[in-house]
Amino acid sequence: MYPLPYGLLVAMVTGLLGASFFMMIQLQQRISEGTLADARDMWTTPLLVLRCIVGIGAATILYFFFKSGLLQGSIWPDLKGLGFEVIATDEANTAFKISKDPKIIPAQNFALLIVWSFIAGYSQTLVPNLLLQTEGRAGTEKT
Secondary structure: OOOHHHHHHHHHHHHHHHHHHHHHHHHHHHHOOOOOOHHHHOOOHHHHHHHHHHHHHHHEEEEEEEEHHHOOOOOOOOHOOOEEEEOOOOOHHHHHOOOOOOOOEEOOOHOOOOOOOOHHOOOOOOHHHHHHHHHHHHHOOOO
């Protein structure tokens, strides 16, 4: 059995986080516009689960857009560059008893994957618009 690529897993979890963030903002807006009962009636368990699944699915589709190479450029992640970077610590900070151990931070491509996966889970239009643009490009290519 093959392990799940950690980049895909990170994209899925971050898409779920984006969808959850979207739902929290929507809930706050609904409560401020109406009553708590109105918000409770609109946010049923099946709707919450469906929105989470859609957020995960959107981030997953976006991950495969990255993997296929259909989205390339400086604002899109290169999945070959996922990982972490080691940065050196400043030796001058020893007076403040800051650890001299190297710091590990996400690499740029890893950070871009997280940002775009969050946006895919949060946005209701990003992935559908990408699909429409890709479909339009595929229709205009000559075989």
